[in-house]
Amino acid sequence: MIATKSSPIDQLCAQLDEIVLIDPHSHINPHAAASKNLGDILGYHYFTELAHSAGMPREVIEAPGITAKEKVGRIVEGLAHLDNTIQVKWLIELCDRFFGFQDDRLTPDNWEALYDHSEKLMSAPDWEQTILQKSRLEAVFLTNDFDDPLTGFDTKKYIPCLRTDDLVFHLQKPEVRQRLAKATGFDCATPAKLIHAIGQLFTHFVSHGAKACAISLPPDFEPTPVSHVDAEGPLRAAYAGHMLTTEQSQVLSRFVFWTIAEFCSEHHLPFDLMIGVNRRVYESGVYQGQDLFDQRVSLYQYRRLFNAFPRVKFPISVLAHASNMELVSYAWIFPNVIANGHWWYSNIPAFIEPDCRSRLEAIPRNKNIGYYSDMYKLEFGWPKFQMYRRVLAKVLFEDFVVGRHWSEERAVELGRQILRGNVETIFSGAC
């Protein structure tokens, strides 16, 4: 489909671009939300891991003690191998939009001027606000550690979300147990105590405006209820500092996970499930460039959970593109299953387009959250959402305006609900 400047798809996209957004999932640090220099931007794992994959040694990229500027200079050396990637397109588009960068490539010849120019812009005291406005971002969901004090920032703009990976998968680590004890004042060596402590975390988060709970899950995870009796042994072993067997770890993870789901139900908090990641598959990879997946996973593993917690909304992201059809079908049947964005390795137009198309064809429109940025720095919100908007505009135009003779207004209204409306209704706040 040719989409020239004046194409109807572009026009539709321009209308979608007007919509003020709430980004329902990011890794923004609310105390340093915007970038300070190009180092923060080129340091995004997408660029370091791709440069590494294309041949640059990790030692070059992650050399200790190099300045941000040196690091940028090094990564730019690797960009020539990556100029085809959609990730470099994000980079060029954000440099154009926010720094007035006019070239179509970032090269060893032009990067330094951009570095210096952009650093000046980013040092403006209102840079963070400028980015939010230029990106039409009204609010951004965070992903907070369970022991985050959640103070010192505006929780209406940066909305807390309780990340529970550490609780579910890492209670065996002494530092996690110590952080939990410090955050709650509890020794949690029995199931009852652990439940009580987790309840405290929920109270803390909810009282600070949290609107979601979230977790990323490996492909072989299968949630089931676990009795206190069954959980007690593994939990005590963990607190005694013993090495757990695979079986014990699994029992403990399932127990904590199910407990968290119960508190989500009690507090009416949606529970974001990000399904399918295997951590540290490539241990010699760069920082945050070590995780991959195994596509042999099914939402069928979650059937007991979906049945047991009808009042908990589960916005679900799947890492494997092959999982999208299950997500469409489970969201089509289960009232509490919601399709949520396009995660990580599936976050490229080649996968977003078929996924978006099928979701719009078969999921009730009020259960489809189009996109989240997953960003670490605010500057990436605009180009990532823009990538999605282009795909969405194409699908709305081809399938609805042309395929079903919808008016453009009606199509844009559907886009608005997917991009913004559902974020509000689904994450409407705890009670």
Added chain:
Amino acid sequence: MIATKSSPIDQLCAQLDEIVLIDPHSHINPHAAASKNLGDILGYHYFTELAHSAGMPREVIEAPGITAKEKVGRIVEGLAHLDNTIQVKWLIELCDRFFGFQDDRLTPDNWEALYDHSEKLMSAPDWEQTILQKSRLEAVFLTNDFDDPLTGFDTKKYIPCLRTDDLVFHLQKPEVRQRLAKATGFDCATPAKLIHAIGQLFTHFVSHGAKACAISLPPDFEPTPVSHVDAEGPLRAAYAGHMLTTEQSQVLSRFVFWTIAEFCSEHHLPFDLMIGVNRRVYESGVYQGQDLFDQRVSLYQYRRLFNAFPRVKFPISVLAHASNMELVSYAWIFPNVIANGHWWYSNIPAFIEPDCRSRLEAIPRNKNIGYYSDMYKLEFGWPKFQMYRRVLAKVLFEDFVVGRHWSEERAVELGRQILRGNVETIFSGAC
């Protein structure tokens, strides 16, 4: 691809629309084939399950004692959340075609007039014949219970098909054993007797014009031959009313399945395999809205079957879109494997288009059955086939007329074989 009223794709589609069809798989009740009112139409599980998924309580939808009209009024309340779905497009298109409905949405404001108007139309004594004619349906395959007497209807128009799910998977249920005993006059507590009884069912069906045998199968089913000795214990246990172990159930299912395949071979009946459904995954779902699937399934599980029965044609439907490539490849290699339609959760254009494209590129044209309606009421034949025809016309135009410089006539001829011709040659009748 823009397909305006006068587009070449539309023109090609219009030619496909002229083809008189034999629908090779449906759930039509031949004694009440057409709808009596909008309740029969809005009661289709696609609308109730989607309305339920979008937030309407099951108790509202399935309240005991409500009239058909009340039920329609309630479901219409939920349609606003579903107007994006392809299923609602079926609804609007059939209301337009059969009832002269002019609006583009069915709403709380306009449904009642449509209800009353359409009820009058449907009360005409020739309504069933009108629908068949307007839908260009010459004949429709049924899905009959094994104890169906197959009398009281025209088996040339409504073609019997022996559904074998109960025999293969539910012999442990007393009512199934009783129905079998009643249908055959047999106590079937030994393998030999059971085989004899199943043989009687085949004789009954074939003598009443049955042209296929069919079954839906869970993702973990793997057919293998089972000896009488191995089957005897589980079968006797079932007939003694004992609870079978998982292992025993599996052995018994495999034994019955293999026996049925043998009778298909003897009677030259195609055996429709509908692969991949898990039943009652969501037990609180509405009627017929409880089943889902696990994409981790492979046609490799069926290799022994395909090898053992070279004379049995196996028209295969797969529930998971991810299984389509295996279906294409197995149909490309095995003479007795035939690609059959687009089933249930994979029956939306987003999945049909890539599936259709690959099947046309790599399966011999005489082994590709384009589509079946799977309908419960005749009114759905036209909009469902129409959805498929649009996709087929697009693929034929783009890949064959443009991509291979075929004439439009040649492309339509291929479409005719896929839509109609292969149904006749593949289900040519028992002998």
Added chain:
Amino acid sequence: MIATKSSPIDQLCAQLDEIVLIDPHSHINPHAAASKNLGDILGYHYFTELAHSAGMPREVIEAPGITAKEKVGRIVEGLAHLDNTIQVKWLIELCDRFFGFQDDRLTPDNWEALYDHSEKLMSAPDWEQTILQKSRLEAVFLTNDFDDPLTGFDTKKYIPCLRTDDLVFHLQKPEVRQRLAKATGFDCATPAKLIHAIGQLFTHFVSHGAKACAISLPPDFEPTPVSHVDAEGPLRAAYAGHMLTTEQSQVLSRFVFWTIAEFCSEHHLPFDLMIGVNRRVYESGVYQGQDLFDQRVSLYQYRRLFNAFPRVKFPISVLAHASNMELVSYAWIFPNVIANGHWWYSNIPAFIEPDCRSRLEAIPRNKNIGYYSDMYKLEFGWPKFQMYRRVLAKVLFEDFVVGRHWSEERAVELGRQILRGNVETIFSGAC
């Protein structure tokens, strides 16, 4: 997308067609690289297996003692059922290009004239060279048995590649052990001796210009290191002629595979992994038409291998289309994982297009080998590459020229790297 004669996609494709190629994977016999008659061409397994699948008995196709001409006459009888397939499009296109065939179908009426005419052309002494030139093929990789003497041909034009399937999976066969003994002069009944022998094979291949090692792997294979102690029992059992248990076979396969990877590392030879084939699934199939696959496979099974051999480049082909997303993701993260072509059942445009699109969007451009022919006879190089070039031109045009406003020159340059440049840099030769 309409691609008429003068479309911009066609123009882009024409430029790609100018690129002189090195085909990085084929099954060419360098002593008989070109066909002698249409029997060599119609005898390609794609035509025999599809004709067989469409209904022609194997006994007809593979009747002993029939002449090449008789065989062609028989297969042509089956082509009417296959004229929709992309494989028959290869046939028609090569007959047009190389033999001046003007019809759009090969039929019982016109095949004999083509047979006779083409046989004359193919008898020209420079036919092989003619085909290479018309196909713009500069060099072609072979797939050589481990005991191939590699003499009597120009290894610059026909580049040796060590095929290791027999060593890894068939050491239990006496003939394989005998061939190994003959090739190396070694009895290999101990791990140390076997390693030494394999080392000899590598030395032999490298000294004859081999530029790659290759293997095809079943879906359930998972490479791990195996100690000499653990390998010794299974190896001795194999050499004693005992039947190995499944477990023993697996240990032995893993030991040999890991050993080969170690020699690849030592010799800086890329190791082509062709992942996912199950052999002899359909034992009654025609020659080379018996293999299929099980889509339940993951590159996660190869994580230890990728981590253990950072210096070995692994150009990877996946048989299941569903595996493409993992290949994209693993190539995006692991520096030594390279996406390689479109293999066998996934080698049709319906799968190539989405696969190509995602690879261009997310894999560094220097790690993406667009295509290889996999051909047995030189005549198939052109139509198979042409099929790929059309898809590549479409993706380059739509996603890069239109979608990213790249100049046509820049898009063609990316195409050149994918089609040719990366073959040179990745298979740059042992050292």
